[in-house]
Amino acid sequence: MSIQKTSLYSAIASLILLASCGKSEAPAHKENNELIVKIGVVAPLTGPQAHIGKDSENGARMAIEDANSKGIIINNKKVHFELISEDDQADPKTATIVAQKLADANVNGVIGHLNSGTSIPASRIYSNHGIPQISPSATAVNYTAQGLKTTFRVIANDGQQGRALGEFVAGTLQAKKIAVIDDRSAYGQGLADEFERSAKSYGGQIVAREYTNDKAVDFTAVLTSIKSKNPDLIFFGGMDPQGVPMAKQLKSLGLDVKFVMGDGGFTPKLIELAGDAAEGVYASQPSLPLEKMPGGSNFSQRYMAKYQQPIQQYAPYCYDAVNVMIAAMQKAASVEPEKYLSELGKITHAGISGNISFKENGDIRGGSVTLYQVRQGKWQPLQTINEDGIASQD
Numbered sequence: 001m002s003i004q005k006t007s008l009y010s011a012i013a014s015l016i017l018l019a020s021c022g023k024s025e026a027p028a029h030k031e032n033n034e035l036i037v038k039i040g041v042v043a044p045l046t047g048p049q050a051h052i053g054k055d056s057e058n059g060a061r062m063a064i065e066d067a068n069s070k071g072i073i074i075n076n077k078k079v080h081f082e083l084i085s086e087d088d089q090a091d092p093k094t095a096t097i098v099a100q101k102l103a104d105a106n107v108n109g110v111i112g113h114l115n116s117g118t119s120i121p122a123s124r125i126y127s128n129h130g131i132p133q134i135s136p137s138a139t140a141v142n143y144t145a146q147g148l149k150t151t152f153r154v155i156a157n158d159g160q161q162g163r164a165l166g167e168f169v170a171g172t173l174q175a176k177k178i179a180v181i182d183d184r185s186a187y188g189q190g191l192a193d194e195f196e197r198s199a200k201s202y203g204g205q206i207v208a209r210e211y212t213n214d215k216a217v218d219f220t221a222v223l224t225s226i227k228s229k230n231p232d233l234i235f236f237g238g239m240d241p242q243g244v245p246m247a248k249q250l251k252s253l254g255l256d257v258k259f260v261m262g263d264g265g266f267t268p269k270l271i272e273l274a275g276d277a278a279e280g281v282y283a284s285q286p287s288l289p290l291e292k293m294p295g296g297s298n299f300s301q302r303y304m305a306k307y308q309q310p311i312q313q314y315a316p317y318c319y320d321a322v323n324v325m326i327a328a329m330q331k332a333a334s335v336e337p338e339k340y341l342s343e344l345g346k347i348t349h350a351g352i353s354g355n356i357s358f359k360e361n362g363d364i365r366g367g368s369v370t371l372y373q374v375r376q377g378k379w380q381p382l383q384t385i386n387e388d389g390i391a392s393q394d
Contacts, residue, residue, distance in 0.1 A: 035077045037335045038084050039064065039322060040102040042095070042112035042122070045087035048241035051269050052312055053114055056136060057085055059315030060111050062306065063322035072326065075333045081326070088118045090214070099125040107131060108335050111321045114314065116140030116158075116187035123151045130337050132344055134325060136317035139263065139286055140190040144362040150341065152358055154317050154324065154351070156286035156367030156387070158191045161262055164369035164385040165191075165235070165284050166198020169260060172371075172383070173282075175199075175233035179208040179226045179257075181219075181246075183238035188214065191262045192237030199235075207231050214238060217245045223253050233257055239264040240273075247277040258282065267313050271374055281374045287353055289370050289381040289394060290316065295352030320351035370394065 041060040043053030064083045072079045084107055088095040095118035102110060103125055110126055110133045113119040119138035126133045127148040134152045135143065141159045144151055169175050178199055182192035196206055207229040210222045223246070226234065234257050236246055243265040250259055259281050266283040274281070290296040296316065303311050325340075327349050332340035349356045357365045370384040381394035 034080045037079050038082050038107045040084045040107040040110040042086045042088050042098055043114040044090035047089050049090045055312035056114055056314045056318045058307055059318030060322050063319045067326055088113055090115050092117050092121050095122045103129040109325045117185045119143050126150050132337055132341050134321040136321045137314045140186045152362040154321050154364055156369055158194050161286045161369050162191055162194020163198045165195045168371050170199045170202035170204035177207045177231045178204045179231040179234045181210045181236045183212055183214040185214050188237035195235055219246050219249050227255055235260045240267045240270040243270055244273045247274045251277045278374045284369055284371050286369050288368050293353045299352045316353050320353050324349045324356055
Protein backbone atom coordinates (compact mmCIF):
# COMPACT_ATOMS: atom_id res chain seq x y z
CA MET A 1 0.00 0.00 0.00
CA SER A 2 1.41 3.39 -0.92
CA ILE A 3 2.17 6.10 1.61
CA GLN A 4 -0.43 8.30 -0.09
CA LYS A 5 -3.15 5.67 0.33
CA THR A 6 -2.17 5.03 3.93
CA SER A 7 -2.39 8.74 4.67
CA LEU A 8 -5.76 8.96 2.92
CA TYR A 9 -7.24 6.04 4.89
CA SER A 10 -5.85 7.46 8.13
CA ALA A 11 -7.42 10.82 7.40
CA ILE A 12 -10.79 9.21 6.61
CA ALA A 13 -10.63 7.16 9.80
CA SER A 14 -9.87 10.29 11.81
CA LEU A 15 -12.83 12.12 10.28
CA ILE A 16 -15.17 9.22 11.07
CA LEU A 17 -13.91 9.17 14.65
CA LEU A 18 -14.41 12.92 15.02
CA ALA A 19 -17.91 12.72 13.55
CA SER A 20 -18.91 9.95 15.91
CA CYS A 21 -17.55 11.93 18.86
CA GLY A 22 -19.51 14.99 17.75
CA LYS A 23 -22.78 13.06 17.78
CA SER A 24 -22.33 11.71 21.28
CA GLU A 25 -24.78 13.08 23.83
CA ALA A 26 -23.22 11.40 26.84
CA PRO A 27 -21.58 13.68 29.43
CA ALA A 28 -17.82 14.11 28.99
CA HIS A 29 -15.43 12.65 31.55
CA LYS A 30 -11.98 13.74 32.55
CA GLU A 31 -9.16 11.22 32.59
CA ASN A 32 -9.53 10.92 36.36
CA ASN A 33 -13.19 9.97 35.85
CA GLU A 34 -14.60 13.31 36.99
CA LEU A 35 -18.03 13.98 35.50
CA ILE A 36 -18.16 17.26 33.57
CA VAL A 37 -21.39 19.21 34.08
CA LYS A 38 -21.92 22.26 31.89
CA ILE A 39 -24.10 25.08 33.25
CA GLY A 40 -24.85 27.98 30.92
CA VAL A 41 -25.26 31.53 32.16
CA VAL A 42 -26.68 34.16 29.81
CA ALA A 43 -26.82 37.93 30.28
CA PRO A 44 -25.93 41.12 28.40
CA LEU A 45 -22.13 41.17 28.72
CA THR A 46 -21.72 44.00 26.21
CA GLY A 47 -23.76 47.14 25.60
CA PRO A 48 -25.53 49.56 27.98
CA GLN A 49 -26.62 46.83 30.42
CA ALA A 50 -23.24 45.08 30.60
CA HIS A 51 -22.64 46.24 34.18
CA ILE A 52 -25.70 44.29 35.31
CA GLY A 53 -24.91 41.31 33.10
CA LYS A 54 -21.31 40.99 34.30
CA ASP A 55 -22.57 41.19 37.87
CA SER A 56 -24.87 38.24 37.19
CA GLU A 57 -22.06 36.28 35.57
CA ASN A 58 -19.84 37.01 38.58
CA GLY A 59 -22.44 35.59 40.96
CA ALA A 60 -22.81 32.42 38.91
CA ARG A 61 -19.02 32.01 38.69
CA MET A 62 -18.69 32.26 42.47
CA ALA A 63 -21.27 29.50 42.88
CA ILE A 64 -19.49 27.25 40.38
CA GLU A 65 -16.13 27.79 42.08
CA ASP A 66 -17.63 27.10 45.50
CA ALA A 67 -19.28 23.91 44.25
CA ASN A 68 -16.04 22.64 42.71
CA SER A 69 -14.15 23.33 45.94
CA LYS A 70 -16.54 20.99 47.81
CA GLY A 71 -15.76 17.93 45.70
CA ILE A 72 -19.43 17.10 45.11
CA ILE A 73 -20.24 13.44 44.41
CA ILE A 74 -23.27 12.56 42.28
CA ASN A 75 -24.11 8.93 41.52
CA ASN A 76 -20.73 7.82 42.90
CA LYS A 77 -18.78 10.15 40.61
CA LYS A 78 -16.95 13.33 41.49
CA VAL A 79 -18.43 16.22 39.55
CA HIS A 80 -16.59 19.13 37.98
CA PHE A 81 -18.88 22.02 37.05
CA GLU A 82 -18.08 24.24 34.07
CA LEU A 83 -19.61 27.66 33.47
CA ILE A 84 -20.53 28.33 29.84
CA SER A 85 -21.03 32.09 29.62
CA GLU A 86 -22.90 33.71 26.72
CA ASP A 87 -23.74 37.30 25.80
CA ASP A 88 -27.29 37.93 24.55
CA GLN A 89 -26.78 41.72 24.40
CA ALA A 90 -30.25 42.17 25.99
CA ASP A 91 -31.63 41.47 22.51
CA PRO A 92 -34.47 38.94 22.01
CA LYS A 93 -33.21 37.73 18.62
CA THR A 94 -29.65 37.25 19.89
CA ALA A 95 -31.09 35.47 22.92
CA THR A 96 -32.67 32.78 20.76
CA ILE A 97 -29.41 32.27 18.87
CA VAL A 98 -27.52 31.90 22.15
CA ALA A 99 -30.18 29.55 23.55
CA GLN A 100 -29.90 27.28 20.52
CA LYS A 101 -26.11 27.35 20.84
CA LEU A 102 -26.33 26.18 24.45
CA ALA A 103 -28.87 23.50 23.54
CA ASP A 104 -26.57 22.25 20.79
CA ALA A 105 -23.73 22.16 23.32
CA ASN A 106 -25.83 19.81 25.50
CA VAL A 107 -25.61 21.98 28.60
CA ASN A 108 -27.08 20.43 31.73
CA GLY A 109 -28.94 23.59 32.71
CA VAL A 110 -29.13 27.35 32.15
CA ILE A 111 -29.04 30.30 34.55
CA GLY A 112 -30.64 33.30 32.84
CA HIS A 113 -31.48 35.20 30.92
CA LEU A 114 -31.26 38.54 32.69
CA ASN A 115 -34.06 40.38 30.89
CA SER A 116 -37.65 39.26 30.55
CA GLY A 117 -37.59 40.12 26.85
CA THR A 118 -34.74 37.67 26.30
CA SER A 119 -35.80 35.04 28.83
CA ILE A 120 -39.23 34.51 27.28
CA PRO A 121 -38.21 33.62 23.69
CA ALA A 122 -35.19 31.65 24.92
CA SER A 123 -37.36 29.65 27.34
CA ARG A 124 -39.21 27.99 24.47
CA ILE A 125 -35.96 26.69 23.01
CA TYR A 126 -34.82 25.31 26.35
CA SER A 127 -38.23 23.72 26.84
CA ASN A 128 -38.07 22.05 23.44
CA HIS A 129 -34.76 20.48 24.45
CA GLY A 130 -35.84 19.65 28.01
CA ILE A 131 -33.20 21.93 29.57
CA PRO A 132 -34.07 23.47 32.98
CA GLN A 133 -33.79 27.26 33.04
CA ILE A 134 -33.67 29.35 36.21
CA SER A 135 -33.76 33.11 35.74
CA PRO A 136 -32.29 35.21 38.54
CA SER A 137 -33.92 38.39 37.30
CA ALA A 138 -36.69 38.00 34.69
CA THR A 139 -39.78 39.37 36.41
CA ALA A 140 -42.40 39.55 33.62
CA VAL A 141 -45.51 37.56 34.52
CA ASN A 142 -45.55 35.96 31.06
CA TYR A 143 -42.20 34.26 31.63
CA THR A 144 -43.75 31.60 33.87
CA ALA A 145 -47.26 31.81 32.39
CA GLN A 146 -46.39 29.83 29.26
CA GLY A 147 -47.03 26.41 30.79
CA LEU A 148 -43.41 25.30 30.36
CA LYS A 149 -42.14 22.68 32.80
CA THR A 150 -38.51 23.79 32.49
CA THR A 151 -38.95 27.45 33.49
CA PHE A 152 -38.19 28.82 36.99
CA ARG A 153 -37.23 32.09 38.70
CA VAL A 154 -35.79 32.92 42.12
CA ILE A 155 -37.29 36.41 42.62
CA ALA A 156 -40.84 37.76 42.77
CA ASN A 157 -42.67 38.49 39.51
CA ASP A 158 -44.04 41.78 38.22
CA GLY A 159 -47.56 40.97 39.34
CA GLN A 160 -46.26 41.18 42.88
CA GLN A 161 -43.78 43.98 42.17
CA GLY A 162 -46.36 46.10 40.34
CA ARG A 163 -48.86 45.69 43.18
CA ALA A 164 -46.26 46.72 45.74
CA LEU A 165 -45.21 49.76 43.71
CA GLY A 166 -48.80 50.88 43.16
CA GLU A 167 -49.62 50.52 46.84
CA PHE A 168 -46.48 52.42 47.81
CA VAL A 169 -46.98 55.26 45.33
CA ALA A 170 -50.70 55.84 45.81
CA GLY A 171 -50.82 54.76 49.45
CA THR A 172 -47.58 55.65 51.22
CA LEU A 173 -46.49 58.54 48.97
CA GLN A 174 -50.09 59.73 48.49
CA ALA A 175 -49.53 60.54 44.80
CA LYS A 176 -52.82 61.57 43.17
CA LYS A 177 -51.84 62.44 39.60
CA ILE A 178 -49.49 59.89 38.07
CA ALA A 179 -47.77 59.75 34.68
CA VAL A 180 -46.51 56.39 33.38
CA ILE A 181 -43.76 55.79 30.81
CA ASP A 182 -42.54 52.42 29.58
CA ASP A 183 -39.83 51.29 27.18
CA ARG A 184 -42.07 48.83 25.25
CA SER A 185 -39.95 45.87 26.36
CA ALA A 186 -41.55 42.74 27.83
CA TYR A 187 -40.26 43.84 31.22
CA GLY A 188 -40.90 47.58 31.04
CA GLN A 189 -44.37 47.44 29.53
CA GLY A 190 -45.43 44.51 31.68
CA LEU A 191 -44.34 46.17 34.92
CA ALA A 192 -45.91 49.50 33.92
CA ASP A 193 -49.22 47.75 33.21
CA GLU A 194 -49.17 46.02 36.60
CA PHE A 195 -48.20 49.25 38.34
CA GLU A 196 -50.97 51.21 36.62
CA ARG A 197 -53.62 48.68 37.68
CA SER A 198 -52.39 48.74 41.25
CA ALA A 199 -52.07 52.52 41.50
CA LYS A 200 -55.63 52.95 40.22
CA SER A 201 -56.94 50.45 42.76
CA TYR A 202 -55.40 52.57 45.53
CA GLY A 203 -57.00 55.77 44.25
CA GLY A 204 -54.29 57.11 41.96
CA GLN A 205 -55.28 58.88 38.73
CA ILE A 206 -53.22 58.12 35.61
CA VAL A 207 -52.98 61.46 33.81
CA ALA A 208 -50.60 60.30 31.05
CA ARG A 209 -49.29 57.06 29.54
CA GLU A 210 -46.27 57.56 27.29
CA TYR A 211 -43.87 55.22 25.51
CA THR A 212 -40.22 55.17 24.53
CA ASN A 213 -37.79 52.36 23.72
CA ASP A 214 -34.88 50.62 25.40
CA LYS A 215 -32.28 52.40 23.25
CA ALA A 216 -33.50 55.99 23.68
CA VAL A 217 -31.53 58.65 25.57
CA ASP A 218 -33.50 61.82 24.74
CA PHE A 219 -36.86 62.06 26.51
CA THR A 220 -37.46 65.79 26.08
CA ALA A 221 -40.59 65.42 23.95
CA VAL A 222 -42.15 62.80 26.23
CA LEU A 223 -41.38 64.72 29.41
CA THR A 224 -42.55 68.04 27.94
CA SER A 225 -45.87 66.43 27.05
CA ILE A 226 -46.17 65.01 30.55
CA LYS A 227 -45.28 68.35 32.15
CA SER A 228 -48.46 69.88 30.70
CA LYS A 229 -50.50 67.31 32.67
CA ASN A 230 -49.03 68.56 35.96
CA PRO A 231 -48.43 65.15 37.62
CA ASP A 232 -47.26 64.56 41.19
CA LEU A 233 -45.20 61.54 40.19
CA ILE A 234 -43.70 59.81 37.14
CA PHE A 235 -43.25 56.05 36.98
CA PHE A 236 -40.85 54.60 34.41
CA GLY A 237 -40.91 50.94 33.44
CA GLY A 238 -37.43 50.34 32.05
CA MET A 239 -33.74 49.90 32.83
CA ASP A 240 -31.09 52.22 34.24
CA PRO A 241 -29.45 53.16 30.89
CA GLN A 242 -32.68 55.07 30.17
CA GLY A 243 -33.41 55.92 33.80
CA VAL A 244 -30.21 57.96 34.13
CA PRO A 245 -30.86 60.47 31.30
CA MET A 246 -34.55 60.58 32.19
CA ALA A 247 -33.75 61.61 35.77
CA LYS A 248 -31.35 64.29 34.51
CA GLN A 249 -33.83 65.65 31.97
CA LEU A 250 -36.56 65.85 34.60
CA LYS A 251 -34.33 68.27 36.49
CA SER A 252 -33.32 70.29 33.44
CA LEU A 253 -36.96 70.71 32.38
CA GLY A 254 -37.93 71.89 35.85
CA LEU A 255 -40.28 68.98 36.50
CA ASP A 256 -40.55 68.96 40.29
CA VAL A 257 -42.07 65.48 40.64
CA LYS A 258 -41.26 62.23 42.36
CA PHE A 259 -39.53 59.77 40.02
CA VAL A 260 -40.08 56.04 40.53
CA MET A 261 -38.68 52.97 38.77
CA GLY A 262 -38.87 49.22 39.28
CA ASP A 263 -35.90 46.92 39.78
CA GLY A 264 -34.48 48.01 36.41
CA GLY A 265 -33.40 51.23 38.09
CA PHE A 266 -32.16 49.79 41.36
CA THR A 267 -28.42 49.84 40.66
CA PRO A 268 -25.37 51.67 42.04
CA LYS A 269 -24.66 52.63 38.42
CA LEU A 270 -27.79 54.81 38.29
CA ILE A 271 -26.55 56.82 41.27
CA GLU A 272 -23.03 57.02 39.85
CA LEU A 273 -24.10 58.27 36.42
CA ALA A 274 -27.10 60.42 37.35
CA GLY A 275 -25.21 62.27 40.09
CA ASP A 276 -27.31 64.89 41.86
CA ALA A 277 -30.32 63.98 39.70
CA ALA A 278 -30.44 60.58 41.41
CA GLU A 279 -31.10 62.07 44.82
CA GLY A 280 -34.67 61.29 45.90
CA VAL A 281 -35.33 58.73 43.15
CA TYR A 282 -37.38 55.68 44.20
CA ALA A 283 -37.02 52.11 42.96
CA SER A 284 -38.02 48.60 43.92
CA GLN A 285 -36.30 45.24 44.10
CA PRO A 286 -38.31 41.98 44.16
CA SER A 287 -36.50 40.54 47.18
CA LEU A 288 -35.34 41.31 50.69
CA PRO A 289 -32.64 43.96 51.23
CA LEU A 290 -29.17 42.45 50.91
CA GLU A 291 -28.37 43.05 54.58
CA LYS A 292 -31.52 41.16 55.62
CA MET A 293 -30.81 38.11 53.48
CA PRO A 294 -29.59 35.14 55.56
CA GLY A 295 -26.25 35.08 53.74
CA GLY A 296 -26.30 38.56 52.24
CA SER A 297 -23.62 40.31 54.27
CA ASN A 298 -21.12 37.46 53.98
CA PHE A 299 -21.72 37.13 50.25
CA SER A 300 -21.32 40.88 49.77
CA GLN A 301 -17.95 40.82 51.55
CA ARG A 302 -16.73 37.85 49.51
CA TYR A 303 -17.91 39.45 46.27
CA MET A 304 -16.08 42.70 47.05
CA ALA A 305 -12.90 40.83 47.95
CA LYS A 306 -12.99 38.80 44.74
CA TYR A 307 -14.06 41.42 42.20
CA GLN A 308 -12.98 44.67 43.90
CA GLN A 309 -16.36 46.24 43.32
CA PRO A 310 -19.77 46.17 45.02
CA ILE A 311 -22.68 44.02 43.88
CA GLN A 312 -24.65 45.76 41.15
CA GLN A 313 -27.89 43.83 41.53
CA TYR A 314 -28.52 40.20 40.64
CA ALA A 315 -25.29 38.41 41.67
CA PRO A 316 -26.85 36.91 44.85
CA TYR A 317 -29.76 35.45 42.89
CA CYS A 318 -27.45 33.99 40.24
CA TYR A 319 -25.44 32.42 43.03
CA ASP A 320 -28.60 30.93 44.51
CA ALA A 321 -29.92 29.79 41.13
CA VAL A 322 -26.76 27.79 40.43
CA ASN A 323 -26.87 26.17 43.86
CA VAL A 324 -30.56 25.32 43.59
CA MET A 325 -29.86 23.57 40.28
CA ILE A 326 -26.94 21.63 41.77
CA ALA A 327 -29.03 20.68 44.82
CA ALA A 328 -31.69 19.22 42.51
CA MET A 329 -29.02 17.18 40.72
CA GLN A 330 -27.82 15.82 44.06
CA LYS A 331 -31.34 14.86 45.13
CA ALA A 332 -31.97 13.13 41.81
CA ALA A 333 -28.53 11.44 41.92
CA SER A 334 -28.23 12.52 38.29
CA VAL A 335 -27.00 15.47 36.28
CA GLU A 336 -29.25 14.59 33.34
CA PRO A 337 -31.91 17.31 32.83
CA GLU A 338 -34.81 14.88 32.36
CA LYS A 339 -33.92 13.18 35.66
CA TYR A 340 -33.26 16.14 37.95
CA LEU A 341 -36.03 18.40 36.57
CA SER A 342 -38.71 16.83 38.77
CA GLU A 343 -36.54 17.35 41.85
CA LEU A 344 -36.04 20.99 40.91
CA GLY A 345 -39.78 21.54 41.02
CA LYS A 346 -39.96 20.00 44.52
CA ILE A 347 -36.78 21.53 45.94
CA THR A 348 -36.53 23.41 49.22
CA HIS A 349 -33.18 25.13 49.42
CA ALA A 350 -31.68 27.47 52.02
CA GLY A 351 -30.09 30.10 49.81
CA ILE A 352 -28.19 33.24 50.67
CA SER A 353 -31.25 35.28 49.61
CA GLY A 354 -33.65 33.15 51.69
CA ASN A 355 -35.50 29.86 51.48
CA ILE A 356 -36.16 28.88 47.88
CA SER A 357 -38.97 26.66 46.64
CA PHE A 358 -41.14 26.89 43.57
CA LYS A 359 -44.82 27.03 42.75
CA GLU A 360 -46.17 24.69 40.09
CA ASN A 361 -45.61 27.30 37.35
CA GLY A 362 -41.98 27.91 38.39
CA ASP A 363 -42.49 31.13 40.35
CA ILE A 364 -40.73 31.39 43.69
CA ARG A 365 -42.85 30.88 46.80
CA GLY A 366 -43.06 33.64 49.39
CA GLY A 367 -41.35 36.37 47.39
CA SER A 368 -40.96 39.88 48.77
CA VAL A 369 -40.60 43.34 47.23
CA THR A 370 -38.54 46.09 48.86
CA LEU A 371 -38.96 49.81 48.11
CA TYR A 372 -35.91 52.08 48.18
CA GLN A 373 -35.02 55.76 47.86
CA VAL A 374 -31.69 57.40 47.03
CA ARG A 375 -30.66 59.38 50.10
CA GLN A 376 -27.26 61.06 50.37
CA GLY A 377 -26.02 59.10 47.40
CA LYS A 378 -27.06 55.64 48.58
CA TRP A 379 -30.05 53.35 48.10
CA GLN A 380 -31.88 53.27 51.44
CA PRO A 381 -34.57 50.61 52.06
CA LEU A 382 -37.92 52.08 53.11
CA GLN A 383 -40.27 49.12 53.41
CA THR A 384 -40.66 45.50 52.35
CA ILE A 385 -43.99 44.07 51.20
CA ASN A 386 -44.44 40.31 51.36
CA GLU A 387 -46.44 38.04 49.07
CA ASP A 388 -49.58 38.60 51.16
CA GLY A 389 -49.30 42.37 50.75
CA ILE A 390 -48.19 42.98 54.33
CA ALA A 391 -45.63 45.77 54.65
CA SER A 392 -42.84 46.07 57.18
CA GLN A 393 -40.66 49.13 57.66
CA ASP A 394 -36.92 48.80 57.04
